Amino acid sequence: MKKTTLFDIISPIMIGPSSSHTAGAVRLGLLAKNIYKNKPRKVTFKLYNSYAHTGKGHGTEKGLLAGVLGLSVDDRRIKDIFDSELAKTIQYEFQYADNFKQHPNAVEMTFEGDTKMFIAGESVGAGEIAIRKINEFNVKLTGKYNTILIVYKDMPGMISQVSSILQYHNKNIASLNCDRNAKGKEASMLISLDGSVDDTIIETIQEIPEVYFVSYIEKLEN
Amino acid sequence: MTIINTFEQLLDECITKNKKIYEIAQENAAEEADITVEQVRVFTNKTLFAMKEAIQSGMASKELSMSEMCGQDCHRLQKRYKKTRAILGGTFEKIVEYALATSEENIRMGKIAACPTAGSCGIVPAALIAVSEDYNHSEREQINALITAGEVGRIISAKVALAGAVAGCQAECGAASAMSAAAICQLQGGNVSQILNAAALALKNILGLTCDPVAGLVEVPCVKRNPFLAIHSITAAELALADIKSCIPFDEVVDAMEQTGALMSPTLKESSQAGLAATKTALEIQKKIFG
Ligand code: SF4
Numbered sequence: 200m201k202k203t204t205l206f207d208i209i210s211p212i213m214i215g216p217s218s219s220h221t222a223g224a225v226r227l228g229l230l231a232k233n234i235y236k237n238k239p240r241k242v243t244f245k246l247y248n249s250y251a252h253t254g255k256g257h258g259t260e261k262g263l264l265a266g267v268l269g270l271s272v273d274d275r276r277i278k279d280i281f282d283s284e285l286a287k288t289i290q291y292e293f294q295y296a297d298n299f300k301q302h303p304n305a306v307e308m309t310f311e312g313d314t315k316m317f318i319a320g321e322s323v324g325a326g327e328i329a330i331r332k333i334n335e336f337n338v339k340l341t342g343k344y345n346t347i348l349i350v351y352k353d354m355p356g357m358i359s360q361v362s363s364i365l366q367y368h369n370k371n372i373a374s375l376n377c378d379r380n381a382k383g384k385e386a387s388m389l390i391s392l393d394g395s396v397d398d399t400i401i402e403t404i405q406e407i408p409e410v411y412f413v414s415y416i417e418k419l420e421n
Numbered sequence: 422m423t424i425i426n427t428f429e430q431l432l433d434e435c436i437t438k439n440k441k442i443y444e445i446a447q448e449n450a451a452e453e454a455d456i457t458v459e460q461v462r463v464f465t466n467k468t469l470f471a472m473k474e475a476i477q478s479g480m481a482s483k484e485l486s487m488s489e490m491c492g493q494d495c496h497r498l499q500k501r502y503k504k505t506r507a508i509l510g511g512t513f514e515k516i517v518e519y520a521l522a523t524s525e526e527n528i529r530m531g532k533i534a535a536c537p538t539a540g541s542c543g544i545v546p547a548a549l550i551a552v553s554e555d556y557n558h559s560e561r562e563q564i565n566a567l568i569t570a571g572e573v574g575r576i577i578s579a580k581v582a583l584a585g586a587v588a589g590c591q592a593e594c595g596a597a598s599a600m601s602a603a604a605i606c607q608l609q610g611g612n613v614s615q616i617l618n619a620a621a622l623a624l625k626n627i628l629g630l631t632c633d634p635v636a637g638l639v640e641v642p643c644v645k646r647n648p649f650l651a652i653h654s655i656t657a658a659e660l661a662l663a664d665i666k667s668c669i670p671f672d673e674v675v676d677a678m679e680q681t682g683a684l685m686s687p688t689l690k691e692s693s694q695a696g697l698a699a700t701k702t703a704l705e706i707q708k709k710i711f712g
Pocket residue numbers: 538540541584585586589590591593594631632633634638639640642643691
């Protein structure tokens with residue numbers, strides 16, 4: 200766990216009432232939006248356990264939607280987001296379920312638009328969040344670092360190819376995690392970075408023949 | 422930079438360098454985040470500003486929360502104090518009003534600064550801002566006090582996560598009252614030892630406080646707990662300013678809080694399975710809200 204700082208103790212400035220159920224929900228929506236990138240036509244949110252049971256009283260649904268629409272945790276529009284013009288620009292649906300295997304504050308989001316994407320995450324406390332799944336890949340994204348997501352044909356040597364590109368551009372890797380999908384044909388790599396990267400790095404990675412897909416996921420502002 | 426994770430280390434550092442807590446805290450926070458001390462103070466001032474805004478909006482609103490359990494108590498207090506003065510005088514009136522105003526703003530989805538959490542967001546600002554208004558403390562002094570409070574919270578959280586689900590409400594409103602006691606002591610000219618004793622006294626006298634919110638919402642008992650613990654923090658500061666010491670050193674009080682939190686039944690740690698949340702009335706309320 201990241202050490203708590205002075206800043207963490209006297210913040211965030213946020214819309215109430217709950218850091219995990221309101222601010223955390225906004226941040227989950229925001230990070231999912233950064234992952235999906237394009238504006239979705241429709242988003243389906245499936246809330247689990249405590250999120251499903253006490254979400255209404257905490258504005259969890261409002262927070263999730265507001266995040267997907269790009270509002271930050273301290274935006275006063277969150278409260279009346281359902282009645283806003285902004286909310287009319289996409290379709291959304293909420294579903295509710297219980298599953299003891301899931302985190303108490305878990306949500307699954309299905310984005311539909313030009314592409315379809317499944318993103319699942321958890322609000323782990325004090326407004327901190329973790330995205331745990333993108334499509335069929337297990338990941339861990341906290342929104343604290345700029346991150347590169349790479350989906351590629353599972354084969355040896357990919358990690359060193361990518362890291363040499365980053366090294367060439369003088370980028371420092373904060374953490375790296377990999378996963379394979381069930382079939383074992385595709386793999387995913389998540390690289391968190393100190394600092395940011397520009398398009399040329401992403402394009403260079405994209406040019407590796409075995410790479411199916413690269414995406415640059417920006418960190419959250421607060 | 423010396424890494425500080427205990428109050429003993431903090432006290433040593435203050436004595437060796439002949440500095441106040443806020444000076445050490447802002448220098449270390451700046452160095453760790455690779456920013457300037459001035460930027461740390463700007464960040465703190467933003468929180469202070471958000472706190473003042475929340476008090477203002479909260480004082481002016483009567484809007485109920487979604488559950489309709491809370492939202493009008495600050496209004497009730499203001500109405501009473503227009504006619505009758507509080508037993509303890511004007512500053513007391515302000516503190517309880519400001520604490521309720523902030524907490525009610527939180528539960529009606531208004532904008533607040535978590536300090537350290539959203540449920541306990543009314544304690545530090547109520548005491549800090551009311552006392553600053555009545556004793557003419559400048560913005561600079563208010564920032565010093567808020568940094569002092571933040572440093573106290575940070576060091577507590579180095580041992581115990583400040584979350585009701587981890588250690589009960591002693592780790593949320595309890596920690597907030599310790600932070601607030603430190604802030605008030607700083608404002609009123611307390612020395613480092615007095616500040617740390619104020620925080621220790623506040624925390625020591627709230628150990629064991631459970632987290633049993635009705636219907637799982639951050640409303641009952643949370644909202645009204647904020648004015649109670651804001652006043653609690655003033656008592657602690659007053660004792661400490663008279664050089665009354667906590668017999669148990671602050672670090673050991675935090676250890677005791679950690680142990681108490683670990684021993685506390687999970688049913689009393691934010692899961693709403695026992696305590697107030699399991700009362701007949703609470704269950705009826707829960708049924709009414711969620712069906
Ligand atoms: S009772 Fe629980 S939810 Fe309410 S303020 Fe305390 S710790 Fe937070």
